[in-house]
Amino acid sequence: MNATDVFYNVPVTFSWFDYGLFVAMLLLSVLIGLYFGCCGHQDSINEYLLGGKEMSVVPIAISLVASNISGITLLGVPTDVYRFGSTYYMYVSMLIPVYVITYYVYLPVFYKLQLVSVYEYMMLRFNRKIRLLTSGLSTVATLLYLPIVVYIPALALTQGKFVTSGSFIKEIISLVGVATQFSLHLVxxxxxxVCIFYTTIGGLKAVVWTDTLQFVVMIGSIVAVFYKGLDAIGSFDEMWSRAAAGRRLEFDLDVNPxxxxxxxxxxxxxxFGCLSYMSIGQSFVQKYLSMPTKKDVKKALFLFMFGxxxxxxxxxxxxxxxxAHYYECDPFTAGKITKHDQILPFYVMDVASTIPGLAGLFLSGIFSAALSTLSACMNCLAGSVYEDFVSPFMPKDISQKQVSNILKLLVMIIGIISTAMVFVIEHMGSILPINYALGGITNGPLLGLFTLGMLxxxxxxxxxxxxxxxGIAFMSFIIIGSQYYQVMNEYAGRPVSIEGCGNGTILLPNLPDSSVDKSDVFILFRITHYYYSFMGTLATVIIGVVVSYLTRKxxxxxxxxxxxxxxxxxxxSKFGLEKPEKGNYYEVNKALGVVTHAEKQTNAT
Structure with a gap:
């Protein structure tokens, strides 16, 4: 079957069975939230945010994977590989170094202190101003990130113009068009x-177990799409040979940044990107501390790495x-889709036409990824906002039940803000550059501050x-400059062809090396976004160490x-510090008492 057959002769439908799978996933998530909300005794900060410190290894590990894999990953990575090649796969080579650094460098401090908010560390190590700086920066970044998490899959899955002509196209446009009308403004x-509901009433336990459910759906959708796509091509060898011929298997060893x-x-x-959330991110650290022992954390991290x-x-x-499927007829160049992000949904609708429910499974998987990330971020953000901004204004005799209710209210407020922001993001143009820019400004400096304090x-x-x-000013300068010159938006992909689309031509719009010549632009503005977290971390640490040496007494x-x-x-030891005793971990209440004492000392000075 050639590319023309692909675009014009495959009857694609989205049946009630597909919708049924999607709705079933949502209903199960609600039931999990109801169960833990009614039977889980979510009446204390320890229960609501840390699951009573009795969470099991496997659910936590699955939750870590599920909350880390958003719709941006499931949709963005295949599209990135399609356009730029498989260099992204070097991601897996960094999993072991990230695991080792997280467990042996950063985790011992957090696990010893047992702090509800990771930013409490900043007050213990420095002062309240640094705590508010880091927590405020993270809060704003998360509130801007969450609507992107929701909007990316909605944008990619609800475009009604995947195909522009053909006998079955009106059916596709009408079906997907209805989804478009509902999905952005209603769905x-x-x-x-739904996510706000089960996260609010169920706390961390509901987040973890709904993440487990959604992880199963994600895995099912990924594996099903993979094997169906492989079957459509014919064999793994055929996929490999087409990818090699299209330069998708080339690895560029150039060190040019x-x-x-x-x-x-x-x-x-x-x-550095993984360290910024795995090592010091509130969502990850909160789940580490929800397990009874440090050995459990080690096991969960290992399973997370494998997942x-x-x-x-x-x-x-x-x-x-x-x-390999579209190697002779690129859908974007041929005008079959209007955005690169639509290529995976278009592909799934293409290959899933003969299997009832596969399109629905894919839809469920994409939104499961979004919901798991959204719920995890709302739960952990509520904890950090309460501890860093609300708690200082609460009466000393406030009960744990009242604290739990305030946390639930914060989850609702965060969820409502994130939902409202989706309709703002809708009008902001290209989303992925915004996501890269946001992470570049915040992730590096945050990792730099924790590294500065601990090392x-x-x-x-x-x-x-x-x-x-x-660090924030430095990265803002670089990212604003790169956006002004539109460097991030001008990277060209690997060669594509439209020879099989019926017009007998081949389009090669790309430079040999996947980058656009912008040699007249200041070099810092041309550095690839992959280095943003590293640069932000390095700038923060260098400035911090130099200023500390100059101002120490x-x-x-x-x-x-x-x-x-x-x-x-x-x-x-060089600065006269004694080696702390191993295994002497704080209880949560003691850690909170340490923080309270540090606050009094800070206010007194």
């Missing part, structure tokens, strides 16, 4: 409402299969303050060894 609020898809850029970007390896492998192969005993509050603002108090990573014990 999106309904989906967010202005080139988008090099092995070095992907590995550096993955390492990420499997999912990234499948989504990269899906991108290669899509290219550099010499760092003081002035160094952290100047380092944080310096002999009378400065010694840093509490509990606030320094074991990785830096050898550095700590």
């Amino acid at each position: 999106t609020p309904v989906l967010c409402g 202005t080139k988008r898809d090099t092995v070095m850029a992907t590995m550096v970007g993955t390492l 990420m390896f499997a999912i990234i492998t499948f989504v990269v192969l899906t991108g290669l299969i899509m290219y 550099f005993p010499v760092a003081n509050h002035k160094g952290a303050l100047y380092g944080g603002f310096g 002999p009378t400065d108090p010694k840093v509490d060894p509990d606030l320094i990573s074991p990785f830096s014990y050898w550095v700590s």
Whole structure:
């Protein structure tokens, strides 16, 4: 079957069975929330945010994977591989280094302190101003990220102009067009409402177990699409040979930081990008602390690493299969789709036409990824907002039941803001550059501040303050400049063909190396987005250390060894710090008491 047959002769339908699978996933999520809301005793901060510290390894590991894999990943990565090749697969090579650094460098500090909000560490290590800086920066970034998580799959799945002519096209347009009318202005609020409901009443336990359900749906959709696509091509060897001929298997070893898809850029970007949420991210740390022992965390991280390896492998192969399927007739160049992000839904509707329910399974998988990320972020953001901004204004005798109710109210407010922001994001143009820019401005400086505190005993509050603002200003300058010159939007992909579309021509609009020549633009504006987290981290640490050295005084108090990573014990000894005893972990109430004491000291000074 040639490409023309693909576009014009396959009867694609979206049946009630497909819709039924999607609705069933939502109803099960609601039932899980109701169960833990009614039977889970969510009447304390420990129960609501940490699951009573009795969460099991496997559900937590699955929840970590599910909340980390958003619709952006499931839709964006195959599209990226289709356009730019499989260099993204170098992501998996960084999973072990990220695992080792997270467990042995950052986690020991958080697990010892047992803090509800990771930003409480900033007050213990520096002062309240640094805590508010980091927490406020993270809160704004999360509130801007959540509507993107919801909108990306809605945008890709609800475009009614996948195909422009043909006998069955009116049916597709009418079916998908109805979904478009509902999905952005009705279905999106309904989906967010479901997520807000089960997250609000069920707490962390509901988040974890709905993530488990949604993970199963995600895996099912990914595997089903992969094998059906492979069957449509004919064999794995055929997919591999077409991908190789189309230069999708080439790995660029150039160290030029202005080139988008090099092995070095992907590995550096993955390492620091993953560390920014796996090591110090509120959502991840909160789940680490919900398990009884540190050994459980180690097991969960290992399973998380394995799960990420499997999912990234499948989504990269899906991108290669899509290219092999359309290697003679690129849908975007041929005018069959209007945005690159639509290619995966278009492909699924194409290959799923003969299997009832597969399109619905795919739809459920994409939105499961979005809901799992949304619920995890709402739950952890409610915890950090309460601890960092609300708690100081609460009476000292407030009950745990009242705290739990405030947390539920915060989840609802965060969910409503995120839902409303979807309709703002709708009018902001290209979404992925916005996502990269947002992460570049915030992730690097946040990781830099925690690294400064845990690995550099010499760092003081002035160094952290100047380092944080310096890192944010530096990255804002770079990203605003790159956006002004539209560098991020001008990367060209690998060659595509429309020879099989019926016009006998081949379109090769790309440069040999997947990057656009912008040599007249300042070099910092041309650096690929993969380096943003690394640059933000490095700038924050360098500025922080330099300022700390220049402003330190002999009378400065010694840093509490509990606030320094074991990785830096050898550095700590040079500054007169004693090695802390192992295994002496704080209880949650004690940790909160330590924070309260630190607040009084800060206010007194």
